[in-house]
Amino acid sequence: MEARQLAERLASRRDLAVTLSLAGRTAAPAMPPVPVRVGGFGGAQGLADYLLDQKIDVLIDATHPYAAMISSNAAAAAPRARVALLALHRPGWTPVAGDRWIEVGDVAGAVRALGNVPRRVFLALGRKEIEPFADAPQHSYLVRSVEAIMPPLKVPHAAYITGRGPFAEADERALLEQHRIDIIVAKNSGGPATYGKIAAARALSLPVIMLRRPPLPAVEAVETVDDAVAWLDHASAPPAARGV
């Protein structure tokens, strides 16, 4: 999301030639007004080769906080290609009074945290993350993902909805009530767009199994699009700095 917002902010800059790189997971991504390239680079060396080949000056890693592989590849590739690197990662949410979070390290931990007693579970996770829940078929699942889940989870009780957000708290609360959800599994994405379910869970006193963020490489980092633009302005960027 930040990558697209940053691209929108930079699109009209005559001093920059911006390229946005997408992994290609989403069938119809919202396209920004800058050139877009799609698909993996072939690991850190592939990314370094791309940066050199395209004569990139600046690399901004504005990927999702849970996309740890590409962030790690960026940290390895930037020095190899002698490219300046900035990470733009929105801050995570922190629990406030009334929240009932159960923090877990990974999806397998989330499955375990659901326990043996059948529950009605709202999975606000990506397509790639839900498969381990097939090991806990005693629960009823409501799965919401950006892309449709195909094939469906191998459990007797599961319903699916798609949606990209932003999601308002009142709508999230209505959804949780309508499906009589008693526990939520979510990622700590940060930002307002997907916070509605967390606030709604608090209002309904529902527990949230929160997947902890993966560790990210130690590189220079900012938390907002404004700060990334300011960094670019202050970086001793040559006249035709290119960013990914």
Ligand SMILES: NC(=O)c1ccc[n+]([C@@H]2O[C@H](COP(=O)([O-])OP(=O)(O)OC[C@H]3O[C@@H](n4cnc5c(N)ncnc54)[C@H](OP(=O)(O)O)[C@@H]3O)[C@@H](O)[C@H]2O)c1
């Ligand atoms: N993981 C999540 O929870 C999550 C949530 C929402 C959105 N997304 C978005 O979905 C995309 C993929 O996520 P992921 O979890 O698969 O990431 P990942 O595990 O960090 O990356 C896996 C591989 O996908 C390729 N890749 C990832 N991001 C790329 C990019 N921006 N441009 C080109 N190649 C990219 C890279 O392939 P090569 O090694 O071949 O270069 C990378 O090694 C990311 O852009 C991320 O922002 C992820």
